[in-house]
Amino acid sequence: MLIITISIFVCVTLGVMGLYWLMFRPTSAATERLKSMGGAGGVGLPASVVAEDSAVGALAERMASPLQRLAPPSAAEARKVQKELMNAGFRSEGGPIVYRGLQLFSLVFFPGAVAFGCAVLGRPLSSAFIYIAIAVGVGGYLPRFVLKRLIARRQLRLRWGLADALDLMVVSIEAGLGLNAALVRVGEELREVHPDISEEFEMCNLEIRVGRERDEALRNLSERAGVDDLKSLVAMLIQADRFGTSIARAVRVYADSLRTKRRQRAEQAAQKAAVKLLMPLALFLFPTLFIIILGPAALNLMDTLGTL
Numbered sequence: 001m002l003i004i005t006i007s008i009f010v011c012v013t014l015g016v017m018g019l020y021w022l023m024f025r026p027t028s029a030a031t032e033r034l035k036s037m038g039g040a041g042g043v044g045l046p047a048s049v050v051a052e053d054s055a056v057g058a059l060a061e062r063m064a065s066p067l068q069r070l071a072p073p074s075a076a077e078a079r080k081v082q083k084e085l086m087n088a089g090f091r092s093e094g095g096p097i098v099y100r101g102l103q104l105f106s107l108v109f110f111p112g113a114v115a116f117g118c119a120v121l122g123r124p125l126s127s128a129f130i131y132i133a134i135a136v137g138v139g140g141y142l143p144r145f146v147l148k149r150l151i152a153r154r155q156l157r158l159r160w161g162l163a164d165a166l167d168l169m170v171v172s173i174e175a176g177l178g179l180n181a182a183l184v185r186v187g188e189e190l191r192e193v194h195p196d197i198s199e200e201f202e203m204c205n206l207e208i209r210v211g212r213e214r215d216e217a218l219r220n221l222s223e224r225a226g227v228d229d230l231k232s233l234v235a236m237l238i239q240a241d242r243f244g245t246s247i248a249r250a251v252r253v254y255a256d257s258l259r260t261k262r263r264q265r266a267e268q269a270a271q272k273a274a275v276k277l278l279m280p281l282a283l284f285l286f287p288t289l290f291i292i293i294l295g296p297a298a299l300n301l302m303d304t305l306g307t308l
Contacts, residue, residue, distance in 0.1 A: 089199075
């Protein structure tokens with residue numbers, strides 16, 4: 001027990017010292033000059049994109065850089081993590097480093113906290129190992145679970161906002177705007193209602209403005225979103241642009257089909273609600289009803305049988 005307590009104290013002390021060094025280490029003159037040159041001017045980005053380069057993100061990236069150098073991931077794993085982070089809405093170049101640092105921190109923090117708690121409570125060594133093993137599993141799976149939940153929620157918001165965006169795009173194109181101007185208009189109008197789809201359209205427009213081909217910018221849009229409906233829309237827009245067909249007519253037809261698909265998804269979710277309510281009703285409501293209805297009769301029956 002004494003060895004475990006001393007080991008935990010040493011690990012916590014070293015961790016605090018390393019955190020202090022990473023937080024308050026002075027930056028080099030070259031880094032400061034690069035930051036000043038980058039902030040002097042450039043293309044205006046959306047506010048949500050600029051917000052990613054905050055002090056918290058810089059601190060997390062600085063903390064994760066030593067871990068990245070000690071255990072660098074493979075190229076395929078880095079590309080996969082980068083794509084998943086883009087699907088979740090994190091586009092920073094240091095995102096995979098920060099995510100890997102959070103994974104390693106979670107993998108160390110939860111077992112350390114459980115070991116410290118077992119040492120304080122005086123748990124036996126055999127049961128402490130079981131709790132620590134469970135904490136290792138939780139710490140290794142928790143960042144992945146949180147990332148998957150963020151991806152699912154963002155893709156759901158994109159999927160529900162795409163139908164409104166297409167209706168507005170049809171109106172804009174039929175009013176005489178081009179596809180690029182229609183993307184800008186849709187992004188501006190839906191900024192408050194559907195900020196995720198607005199942000200994606202603004203990013204696509206910025207890529208076109210800096211000189212990237214429209215086909216490539218649209219493909220990047222579908223890769224960042226990871227939504228099947230948006231991928232189909234991008235493929236339809238690229239095909240209509242390549243063969244010279246009417247973009248407004250194609251978008252209108254696709255908007256009608258997407259609106260029908262959204263109504264079918266709503267009906268499917270409504271049909272699933274009854275099945276999802278079955279388990280809570282069976283576990284919580286029905287036993288309570290049985291106790292309220294049959295409880296007095298059972299008490300009367302017990303009294304009657306007791307007097308015999």
